[in-house]
Amino acid sequence: MSGDKGDGDGSGEGKGVTMRVEVDVPKCVASGQCVMIAPDVFDQREEDGIVVLLDERPPSELHADVRESAVVCPAAAIRVVEK
Amino acid sequence: MVGASAAGLAAAETLRREGYEGTLTLIGDEPYHPYDRPPLSKQILGGQWDPDRVPLRAPADLDALGLDLRLGVAATGLDLADRTVALADGARVPYDGLVIATGVRPRRLPGDGGERAHVLRTLDDALALRDRLGPGRRLAVVGAGFLGAEAAAVARGLGAEVTLLEPAPVPLAPAVGERVGRMLARAHHDHGVDLRTGVAVAEVTDGGVRLTDGTLVEADEVLVAIGSVPNTGWLEGSGLTLGDGLECDEYSAAAPGVYGAGDVARWHNPLFGTAMRIEHRTNATEQGMAVARSLLRPDERRPFAPVPYFWSDQYDFRIQAHGYLRGHEEVAVVEGALEERKFLAVYRSGDRVAGVLAVGMPPKAVRTWRQAVATRAAWRDAVGELVPEGT
Ligand SMILES: Cc1cc2nc3c(=O)[nH]c(=O)nc-3n(C[C@H](O)[C@H](O)[C@H](O)COP(=O)(O)OP(=O)(O)OC[C@H]3O[C@@H](n4cnc5c(N)ncnc54)[C@H](O)[C@@H]3O)c2cc1C
Ligand code: SF4
Numbered sequence: 481m482s483g484d485k486g487d488g489d490g491s492g493e494g495k496g497v498t499m500r501v502e503v504d505v506p507k508c509v510a511s512g513q514c515v516m517i518a519p520d521v522f523d524q525r526e527e528d529g530i531v532v533l534l535d536e537r538p539p540s541e542l543h544a545d546v547r548e549s550a551v552v553c554p555a556a557a558i559r560v561v562e563k
Numbered sequence: 564m565v566g567a568s569a570a571g572l573a574a575a576e577t578l579r580r581e582g583y584e585g586t587l588t589l590i591g592d593e594p595y596h597p598y599d600r601p602p603l604s605k606q607i608l609g610g611q612w613d614p615d616r617v618p619l620r621a622p623a624d625l626d627a628l629g630l631d632l633r634l635g636v637a638a639t640g641l642d643l644a645d646r647t648v649a650l651a652d653g654a655r656v657p658y659d660g661l662v663i664a665t666g667v668r669p670r671r672l673p674g675d676g677g678e679r680a681h682v683l684r685t686l687d688d689a690l691a692l693r694d695r696l697g698p699g700r701r702l703a704v705v706g707a708g709f710l711g712a713e714a715a716a717v718a719r720g721l722g723a724e725v726t727l728l729e730p731a732p733v734p735l736a737p738a739v740g741e742r743v744g745r746m747l748a749r750a751h752h753d754h755g756v757d758l759r760t761g762v763a764v765a766e767v768t769d770g771g772v773r774l775t776d777g778t779l780v781e782a783d784e785v786l787v788a789i790g791s792v793p794n795t796g797w798l799e800g801s802g803l804t805l806g807d808g809l810e811c812d813e814y815s816a817a818a819p820g821v822y823g824a825g826d827v828a829r830w831h832n833p834l835f836g837t838a839m840r841i842e843h844r845t846n847a848t849e850q851g852m853a854v855a856r857s858l859l860r861p862d863e864r865r866p867f868a869p870v871p872y873f874w875s876d877q878y879d880f881r882i883q884a885h886g887y888l889r890g891h892e893e894v895a896v897v898e899g900a901l902e903e904r905k906f907l908a909v910y911r912s913g914d915r916v917a918g919v920l921a922v923g924m925p926p927k928a929v930r931t932w933r934q935a936v937a938t939r940a941a942w943r944d945a946v947g948e949l950v951p952e953g954t
Pocket of ligand 2: 503507508509511512513514515522524529530552553554555558
């Protein structure tokens, strides 16, 4: 499933782009936006709602959602590195 | 994009990410790279963070967007027929699509130009106030809205003596309801803030703050936090409709190819069936993204119909709210207890769930209620009988 053709999900890059996700936990304000957009990649701690990164290297079909989460995050706490 | 902050940056980033390859000009009158405002009244004012923590994007990520960044220069006019934006340095920037994201500025008080008077909107504002707070310093905060309340809490944490002046009998009652407002008032008292409600402030003076009845509230520093005014001055005479902000339709469009986003924009939110202007951090981003998509794919554009969200940190607790709470007719505490500062309150407008506000509740519970707001669930099904406020 590592998509070697641009399949129109908006990523455009094609050939097995790898993604690494970084979260700056002290910045997180527990808004939960990332969890609503990409629940397979992000969760929230039960006690205070702070982000928990479930998948540091999400599969390509989740990349669009992860990029969306990074833009939406109101604390700019999510950073996406793609190679 | 005019306005280089949360909304303008989100629009720029979305345009690039979703395939726009042409010139993207981001114009901002502040001299800094886009930075985040919520930490200003929290970690920056409290001294926990250095200013290098607030930029919205790492320099490399910003570079990668390939923007024509015009910082430290204000837009001074808009010519809709010509499709150009005039800048203070004399330049004219042509556009095919325009995003207006110039935000708001603090409302002021008479006499607040002096040394001891502060507002809190920019990084420079926050650093200036931070440098003057400390043990034994006397701070008067005018306005017990979220901003004033956060600043009061942080100043107490720094050991300052704080007087919080609020014209309404209960702080934030229109926004969150009387009961939650009283809970907030109690939190101030518990933390040693001298909260005075029902007082009208006339002016900032040499000695502090003068009330309309003549009383002088002595203070070394005064923070004026009495709301804000949309930055639309540069649009006057452009032909766009200006009222309480830039007036937009349900697509956030102000004119063909011209969109408003963030704190400056008032638009019709079809989910709540009303026009609103939202001064919340997430709305700035979401609206910036939405208008970018409308510019990229005008044939597929959809009304902007978000569930607004905000949070606010006060002392040792955090308020989170989803929905549109203003104008609510009923508040029901459905979980927890206000006195314990752990609760979930649901807000009703008409016969529908309009919002949810939570303090110290598990995220899943909050998300479940947010869903009730997003679907505009019937109150009777979600909560029960309708009981109007004040009965
Ligand atoms: C201290 C503080 C704390 C906050 N805390 C919270 C919080 O806890 N939770 C929450 O949800 N929200 C919070 N907010 C609100 C949130 O920060 C705003 O909703 C958000 O910044 C709005 O982004 P914006 O891009 O629409 O506008 P702004 O951030 O106001 O940016 C507009 C930019 O445009 C510039 N500009 C104005 N006029 C011109 C012109 N003519 N030409 C060029 N540039 C111009 C301005 O200088 C500014 O840089 C807080 C705000 C402040 C100030
Ligand atoms: S979107 Fe950002 S602030 Fe909100 S929970 Fe996720 S990481 Fe935290």
